Amino acid sequence: MTKRLENKVAIVTGANSGIGLATAKLFAAEGAHVYITGRRKEQLDAAVADIGGSVTAVNADSTKMEDLDRLFAQVKADHGRLDAIVVNAGGGSVLPLGQITEEQVDDTFGRNVKAVIFTVQKALPLLGKGSSVVLIGSTTSIEGTEAFSVYSASKAAVRNLARSWALDLKGKGVRVNVLSPGPTRTPGLVELVGDDKNAQQGFLDALASTIPLGRVGEPEEIAKAALFLASDDSSFVNGVELFADGGKAQV
8 A cells, every 4th residue: 555655755843742743753654754853852863763764853943044944955955855844843831911921922923933934935945846834733723712822823823824825835836734733632732731740631631621522632643634734635725724623613
């Protein structure tokens, strides 16, 4: 049986844990040569061992233009092209209106908007007809979320980037879509409430109660949706926001 990304070249940013790691692992299993990025070399090295298959780690911070330039220069030198990129790197923090700081806004929009813009822009010369750009969004793009307004606004911006870029790239054969997970069991999510394991589980249980399926998602489930958007299975899907959220933002 033919693998869905056989002989494809893919990048997954922020792939040292959580959704990014699960996506890179699945892409490699489906035949892609996967480049993964992250800011922490030790975690990247561990991810490479976990992923197996054909994978290259590039220690890079997506908010730094010189790191992005180094990433794409390596892909160009190695392969001369890019077939799929999953722009996953990002993050946020919890602060209610009244306590929002300039530092929080700059950090969140720097990671979730500015870095996304320049990651895709710098990837463009390598993206040819039939290639796919997958931006990782969030259900917060369409929902109000207490004490999470800055992050939510940044993900709403990501949603519009896909709509607008689908027009900018009209006729080039490059597809741009958003994959918006609901609450998913990742280190980035549980760490929002600190290191206490009981508090983390209570947080996940509270989130599960808001989801029609009655549970939070697993990174591997989000990765399967990313595979669909990155592969030729979605060859006529462009400019959409695909929710993988157990129904949370749909009811």
